[in-house]
Amino acid sequence: MSAMPIRSFCLCAALVAGSAQAATLALTHARIHTLSPSGTLEDATLLLRDGVIEAIGTGIAVPDDAKVIDTKGAVITPGLFDAYTHIGLDEIDGVEETVDIGSNNPRYSAALDVVDGLNPRSVLVPVNRIEGLTQAMSAPASGPEGPLFAGRGAVINLGTLDAFVARPQAAMFLSLGEAGAARIKGGRPALLLALREALEEVKSLGSSNPVQRAAQLGALDAEALKPVLVGEMPLVAEVNRAADIRVLLQLAEDYGLKLILRGAAEAHLVAAELAARQVPVILDPTLNLPQNFEALAARADAAAILHKAGVRIAFSSEGSGYGSHNSRNLRQLAGNAVAHGLPWNAALAAITLNPAAIYGLDSTLGSLETGRQASFVVWDGDPLEVTSSAVQVFAAGRAVPMQSRQTLLRDRYQQRRQPAPPAAPAKRP
């Protein structure tokens, strides 16, 4: 499972020195988890030309003009993809001015688009990026008094300021269960009624007998829900109780919704139904406590049960340990899921290929194949192991600088630990 230790300093130094930006780069003698039909390749080469994977595999001829870096057995995986974050929308939770996660005003609902608030210069981006995160869903979430539909999230690319938004309006978000019912100021039946009213209103748009304004949707909100109703835009529903999931499955069938479940503490109880309907689940596999009365059946091996039943799972760090700020801990979540019965390959897929697939981006992201823009990580060991680290991250076709605000703070205080040089005589200009 764990890879041969590599001389990370040499590799890192070589890459940072700029050779990783060379037009043609060959990373040799690596264990490459492609997440593609090629599977895991031992002692393999990844050939990169102008930021695009030109070849990947064993026995690849390295062109003369290529800069060759012997990774000495390093592990290469696709860049990590967090299936639910607020990266770019949330700088410091306790400083309200820096938080653009969502609306606390029911007037602003489904049409809300996170792209209007995304900040690619967020300090969260480099902090998470240098630890292997190259993609994330940046999702809206309604405030406690906010709307039923939180709005539309975007897949972001952490490797570039200029093309930060990899896919805008990638999914619609809402919360059912306790959180949703509290916003409607009623119980679950009222919440579901509100949801049906909204869907009926959208369905009847332009018909001769429209259901006018029953759900009080703004014109743009109703417009924004149209692709959800025809199953083009996935609906990511936060839902935990098994009974709520069943109700939602029926609703999805009635209206032809393309569902993704999030949170899903009790999804393992209805795993077979989810698998049969091909409904994927976004979860934090470490949430094993009955944290509320809709998660009484929470358990540490939920991810393993879902996977075994054939449900596509993706992990999100939003549930614990300060979420988006520590999206970098996604691989620790995956490692813990392995400790609780999930096969290792499935755990890696849950933080690479599966998030890309559930948002319909698996033709370009989440696996390593020729012709794709570089988005991968060179690790100094097993990527799911807490003691391993990313040696070099490639995102958006380039080697990213392995620096963040945190590494700069570290370096500053490391320097200050050195004994101070003899004081020079004080001089005043």
Place this chain on the structure above:
Amino acid sequence: MKPDIRIIVSSALALGLLAGCKDDKPEAPPPPFASSYIAPSAAPILIQNATVLTGTGVQLDDADVLIQNGKISAVRKDAGTVPGATVIDAKGRYVTPGIIDAHSHLGVYASPSVWAHSDGNEATAPTTAEVWSEHSVWPQDPGFETARAGGVTSMLILPGSANLIGGRAVVLKNVPAITYQDMKFPGAPHSLKMACGENPKRVYGRDGKKAPSTRMGNVAGYRAAFAKAKEYQKKMDEGKVETRDLAMETLVGVLKGEILVQNHCYRADEMAVMLDVAKEFGYRISAFHHAVEAYKIADLLAANGVCGALWADWWGFKLEAFDGIRENIALVDAGRAKDKDSKELKGCAIVHSDDQYGIQRLNQEAAKAMAAGRRMGLKISDADAMSWLSTNPAKAIGILDQTGTLEPGKNADVVIWNGTPFSSYALADMVFVDGVMQYDRSSPKVADSDFLLGLEPPESKAATQEPQP
């Protein structure tokens, strides 16, 4: 080794009765809410052929740990055995002291986290030294047993951080019990929770429109409380106390060094202010908790003998947590200073949780901190990092004389891990408290918490689900 206060007090009372109690002075009443924990008796246990991290900075390979009468009796190669001992072959596995969490709210913010369980902050006044967290502890919190499965054998249960002075904290043994007194760690001192920074000024100043509303208001609040405590202490010494003041009794306990101060404080500059407040009134701070900027003053903390009880990587959730770095724990560990006799003082780093999920994998949090420290060039062995999980927290909460290391005579609070504990894949195989096995991964059993019973109907899949390997 500190004797059990409860036993001393009760035998003193008994002697007094036998002697006819001739003294004019009334006997001091026994301390209220005494521990009623009694370690069950257990057969001796010999754990063989393990990699042992003792908590004293030592790693022993292929070594044995012998447990008798609930105590560690030998830790070495070929420790020999005693008649009737249960032998456990731990070849390929690690044995460590039980993990001690110096910062937990289990029981006071129990699962499910509904209002009815919100018992951790007496947020009705900024100084509430009179409240005791133990009176909020719900022993049926399901979080106790999941923490136990994570190798946690003792915890300091603290009040929250809404208040400048939040009340007394209690040390509990992580054993299933109906009353908290049956979990209360015999002979452990109380701690006092204090909090710096944003939380008190937000809860009172911004949300409540009263003092404190600023950091200077915070500091005035601590000083006013301890100035009053000084006067109360004088009255106590002179026998002039007419009406008991429970808050002042707690603060006098701090001034006398009987109650340890656990100070929630994030920023380096605020910690330096708190050290000066402590100096003004003559008390010691045992540990700064959360302290995401502790790395900036690692040497100052070492010089003052103050531990840093820290997360491995939480940061950014409020402004005072913005400067958190992965190397914080390792840098606090590397803090150095000299005392007045030029003796070297070393940093004291603690990995803490403050979280019902984090407490289940403190070993992994230590692993992340250790790996980050090594990457920046600090020399940290696995054996060193073990002290962040048991030895240093035991010291900071006042139980190092009883537990926290695998040394002969100490309580047999022991974890057998399936491999190195510094791994994503680490799981505790067996957890012993006072030599009694309180968790065994190989034999899943019915939940300890009454709350977890019968939540699923008997015909549900969850009630019949096969446990995963």
